[in-house]
Amino acid sequence: MSSRRTAVVVGPLVAASFSAVLILSGTAGAEDGGPASSKGGKAVEEAPAGVRLTTLLPERISVDNGSEKTAITATVKNEGSKESGKVRLLVVGFDGLTVKNVEGCSAIAEKDLPEGSNSGFACPVGNLAAGASKSYAVEATYDLGRTGRICLPVQSGDGKRTFWQQGPVPFGTANPSPDAPATPLLLGTDNKPAGPGGRELARTGPARDLLPLGAAGASLVAAGVAGMWWSRRRRTGRQEG
Numbered sequence: 588m589s590s591r592r593t594a595v596v597v598g599p600l601v602a603a604s605f606s607a608v609l610i611l612s613g614t615a616g617a618e619d620g621g622p623a624s625s626k627g628g629k630a631v632e633e634a635p636a637g638v639r640l641t642t643l644l645p646e647r648i649s650v651d652n653g654s655e656k657t658a659i660t661a662t663v664k665n666e667g668s669k670e671s672g673k674v675r676l677l678v679v680g681f682d683g684l685t686v687k688n689v690e691g692c693s694a695i696a697e698k699d700l701p702e703g704s705n706s707g708f709a710c711p712v713g714n715l716a717a718g719a720s721k722s723y724a725v726e727a728t729y730d731l732g733r734t735g736r737i738c739l740p741v742q743s744g745d746g747k748r749t750f751w752q753q754g755p756v757p758f759g760t761a762n763p764s765p766d767a768p769a770t771p772l773l774l775g776t777d778n779k780p781a782g783p784g785g786r787e788l789a790r791t792g793p794a795r796d797l798l799p800l801g802a803a804g805a806s807l808v809a810a811g812v813a814g815m816w817w818s819r820r821r822r823t824g825r826q827e828g
Contacts, residue, residue, distance in 0.1 A: 622646055626775045627756030634750040637669030642739040642753045649769045650729045657729050663712055663741055664720035671715040673744030678725055679707035681755050683733030688726040734778045
């Protein structure tokens, strides 16, 4: 069985952490403003007492219609009253949204990506003080002829537990503007390609091939999930190995 389906094993993490929000060169409108949001997120496994981990994504991003480049700020926050202990943030792309780089983070090997995803990075957040947050500049591309989703799990430093997961949550627009320099996309909105003359949504295989993503998205945000996406795959990989 492919290791892509049975395990998520992230390679050595880049030691340097990145806390400032950067404006990436060569990308379209890093952000159009607007508040950050935890839309599409939910606690998965219970965090240590006094620790409350969440993530935030911009409510709106902008995609260059020519290069398909965009920039996203991914933020992890400890809203609790105690230090988090060592944690890490994963930034994973799905469908038309491909994560190209996350400053201070290391790429997840293709064979270790979760089923249904196309790209991912692991960020060594370290210990977050109570009320503290850390933001990462995400460089990505977005195929506007498809839907696109992003996922932000927050795990223990060793990756054995996932305390919070935002997504896979879509960015998109119901009013594409193919003739404009850039297209604004809203968080939590499924993308609709341009109408007559525009590109159709891409189909990547039989309908059954799309089920794992839908099932993952639903189960990851369901309350009381015991065997969640990431930790389950690690356990399965050890058993089969």
